[in-house]
Amino acid sequence: MRKPFILRHPSVLWFLLALSLLTLGVTILSEGFGLGLISTSFVKTLGKTLCLCLIAVAMDVVWGYCGILSLGHFAFFGIGGYAIGMWLMYARTEQIVAASLSGGPLPPTPQEVTDAVGTQIFGVVGSSEIPLLWSFADSLALQLAMVVLVPGLLALVFGWLAFRSRVTGVYLSILTQAMTLALSLYLFQNDSGLRGNNGLSGLQNIPGYEAVPQSVVAIVFFWASALALGAGYVLFAWVVSGKMGGVIRAIRDNEARVRFLGYDVESYKLFVFTLTAIVAGIAGALYYPQAGIVNPAEIAPIASIYLAVWVAIGGRGRLYGAVIGAAFVSLLSSWFTGGGAPDVPLGFYTIQWTDWWLVLLGLSFVAVTLFFPKGIGGLFDRLVRNPR
Amino acid sequence: MNTLLEVSGVSVSFDGFKAINNLSIQIAERELRAVIGPNGAGKTTFMDIVTGKTRPDEGRVIWGEKSVSLLSMSESQIARAGIGRKFQKPTIFEDQSVRDNIAMALKNPRGPFDVLFFRERPADAARIDEIAGEIGLSGEMARPAGELSHGQKQWLEIGMLLAQDPRLLLVDEPAAGMTPAEREHTTDLLKRAAETRAVVVIEHDMEFVRRLNCKVTVLHEGSVLAEGSLDHVTKNQHVIDVYLGR
Numbered sequence: 030m031r032k033p034f035i036l037r038h039p040s041v042l043w044f045l046l047a048l049s050l051l052t053l054g055v056t057i058l059s060e061g062f063g064l065g066l067i068s069t070s071f072v073k074t075l076g077k078t079l080c081l082c083l084i085a086v087a088m089d090v091v092w093g094y095c096g097i098l099s100l101g102h103f104a105f106f107g108i109g110g111y112a113i114g115m116w117l118m119y120a121r122t123e124q125i126v127a128a129s130l131s132g133g134p135l136p137p138t139p140q141e142v143t144d145a146v147g148t149q150i151f152g153v154v155g156s157s158e159i160p161l162l163w164s165f166a167d168s169l170a171l172q173l174a175m176v177v178l179v180p181g182l183l184a185l186v187f188g189w190l191a192f193r194s195r196v197t198g199v200y201l202s203i204l205t206q207a208m209t210l211a212l213s214l215y216l217f218q219n220d221s222g223l224r225g226n227n228g229l230s231g232l233q234n235i236p237g238y239e240a241v242p243q244s245v246v247a248i249v250f251f252w253a254s255a256l257a258l259g260a261g262y263v264l265f266a267w268v269v270s271g272k273m274g275g276v277i278r279a280i281r282d283n284e285a286r287v288r289f290l291g292y293d294v295e296s297y298k299l300f301v302f303t304l305t306a307i308v309a310g311i312a313g314a315l316y317y318p319q320a321g322i323v324n325p326a327e328i329a330p331i332a333s334i335y336l337a338v339w340v341a342i343g344g345r346g347r348l349y350g351a352v353i354g355a356a357f358v359s360l361l362s363s364w365f366t367g368g369g370a371p372d373v374p375l376g377f378y379t380i381q382w383t384d385w386w387l388v389l390l391g392l393s394f395v396a397v398t399l400f401f402p403k404g405i406g407g408l409f410d411r412l413v414r415n416p417r
Numbered sequence: 418m419n420t421l422l423e424v425s426g427v428s429v430s431f432d433g434f435k436a437i438n439n440l441s442i443q444i445a446e447r448e449l450r451a452v453i454g455p456n457g458a459g460k461t462t463f464m465d466i467v468t469g470k471t472r473p474d475e476g477r478v479i480w481g482e483k484s485v486s487l488l489s490m491s492e493s494q495i496a497r498a499g500i501g502r503k504f505q506k507p508t509i510f511e512d513q514s515v516r517d518n519i520a521m522a523l524k525n526p527r528g529p530f531d532v533l534f535f536r537e538r539p540a541d542a543a544r545i546d547e548i549a550g551e552i553g554l555s556g557e558m559a560r561p562a563g564e565l566s567h568g569q570k571q572w573l574e575i576g577m578l579l580a581q582d583p584r585l586l587l588v589d590e591p592a593a594g595m596t597p598a599e600r601e602h603t604t605d606l607l608k609r610a611a612e613t614r615a616v617v618v619i620e621h622d623m624e625f626v627r628r629l630n631c632k633v634t635v636l637h638e639g640s641v642l643a644e645g646s647l648d649h650v651t652k653n654q655h656v657i658d659v660y661l662g663r
């Protein structure tokens with residue numbers, strides 16, 4: 030009698046169809062599996078963009094649907110990147126070290142390998158000891174678990190403290206931003222155990238698959254990113270539909286009233302905050318191997334602010350809006366800042382987009398907020414839904 | 418009859434101003450009670466205290482046959498214990514449909530995971546339809562609640578209260594801004610609701626209170642000035658002074 034969830038929400042089906050077509054198209058045109066018409070670095074850019082779309086969808090759920098303007102979700106994204114990056118870097122360094130030590134007359138002892146790995150990884154910050162944080166770095170399974178557990182637990186503890194004290198609105202935004210800033214400042218320190226401002230690098234090399242060319246690695250990560258975005262989109266579309274979606278939006282619109290209906294608003298916020306933080310962590314774990322490097326600057330508060338800007342421009346409270354906003358603005362941003370946009374000579378002054386892009390972005394944000402509060406997704410609404 | 422709610426010796430002040438002053442009120446099971454009083458008498462603050470929105474400086478608020486104190490409970494716990502509240506200004510969820518508003522209020526498990534995996538049973542649907550009929554909104558179920566008229570919004574909120582199935586219903590100025598016909602419908606709604614539960618109505622309008630035909634409590638400057646039938650309290654010299662002396 031009751032149709033499955035997906036069939037009741039045709040926009041989810043359309044989204045999955047579009048994502049599948051994109052994945053197919055990129056695969057066919059790629060260097061790794063297809064005609065070689067688009068470069069491997071562009072495949073990576075597209076794969077990274079899908080990860081950004083995924084965190085934007087999460088941001089839309091926590092902000093657009095639940096009304097919590099978190100300026101900390103990029104921190105969870107970065108943590109996901111660090112968690113997977115530790116394994117990537119450790120496992121690969123261990124292989125390299127083992128190979129170079131094996132030339133000697135005796136096979137190297139495990140201690141010798143560990144010491145050499147420590148020197149290799151932490152030499153840049155003047156240390157050779159492997160910090161406690163890296164205890165599980167040799168285990169892919171455990172580091173993958175951390176991709177989920179660390180952002181999840183951090184969000185749970187932080188959210189519990191903040192929501193329980195009824196911190197809301199702009200104060201909550203400031204608090205989440207403070208958390209992000211604290212994390213990024215901590216990571217910047219050389220003795221943080223995570224290589225200070227060097228961050229983790231060489232993440233594009235997958236240990237055990239050195240023989241696989243990057244063109245293929247890029248496509249595999251693109252697929253993984255598309256799969257994660259598709260799954261995340263369906264998950265969140267399910268969460269924000271039905272009764273749960275009603276309660277979450279009601280909390281956004283009037284949380285006091287929801288309390289008097291008998292709903293424990295704090296546990297709903299905690300649920301949404303934690304779930305979206307976990308998805309942000311997963312998105313980050315897929316993003317940074319494609320970027321090749323993760324460093325504390327990625328976690329800087331400005332990144333989380335950009336995230337809010339994408340969602341606002343794309344259109345809050347509609348998941349495809351977040352996807353459109355993230356894809357559109359982040360691709361445009363790399364085009365402008367990467368020197369893709371031609372400079373505009375005005376005679377007396379030349380507009381260089383690498384400098385002026387941020388101004389343009391800021392102005393668009395203001396314009397969208399003032400004149401199109403529903404963002405780009407709002408335009409879509411008018412086309413798709415029959416006008417009332 | 419058994420006492421359902423007992424407020425005794427409650428005081429609360431805002432920045433030194435005593436909004437509620439040693440207030441004591443008892444509400445019995447399935448009682449209909451009207452609370453009247455001039456503006457600023459503390460009527461809304463009384464409801465704020467019972468529903469956990471405002472914490473009193475002193476006094477006790479005791480609930481139910483187990484005599485639990487409401488003062489240590491959160492707003493949502495108090496609501497789940499069986500106290501429903503309608504605000505002075507209609508507060509419904511404007512961008513959700515009338516039906517979704519009622520469905521959200523419907524008495525069902527309230528935890529996030531209960532709600533996430535919630536599937537509506539036929540009994541739920543029947544109850545929603547029944548409530549919609551009672552508040553006269555059967556034809557408006559699919560409309561966004563924000564499109565309703567002022568009176569309809571008030572009824573929707575009363576309908577949401579009925580859906581919660583509380584043992585005590587606190588209703589703050591339900592007839593404000595209503596046409597005479599709408600007022601009459603509202604009186605009927607409240608009287609019917611009071612057949613199965615206790616209902617406390619705050620109202621300014623004496624005609625409205627007269628039609629409710631119930632015990633009346635007059636509040637003034639944060640405490641009870643008089644209590645009894647409407648005729649009894651309107652003959653009270655203190656009440657006449659307070660109402661006419663302004």
Ligand SMILES: Nc1ncnc2c1ncn2[C@@H]1O[C@H](COP(=O)(O)OP(=O)(O)O)[C@@H](O)[C@H]1O
Nearest residue numbers: 431432436454455456457458459460461462463
């Ligand atoms: N949160 C508050 N902060 C300060 N003063 C308040 C607050 N709530 C109510 N008051 C004051 O308490 C008095 C009683 O208010 P209220 O209970 O709303 O009166 P009524 O509903 O009887 O008109 C008023 O003088 C009002 O200004």
Ligand SMILES: [Mg+2]
Nearest residue numbers: 460461462505
């Ligand atoms: Mg009032």
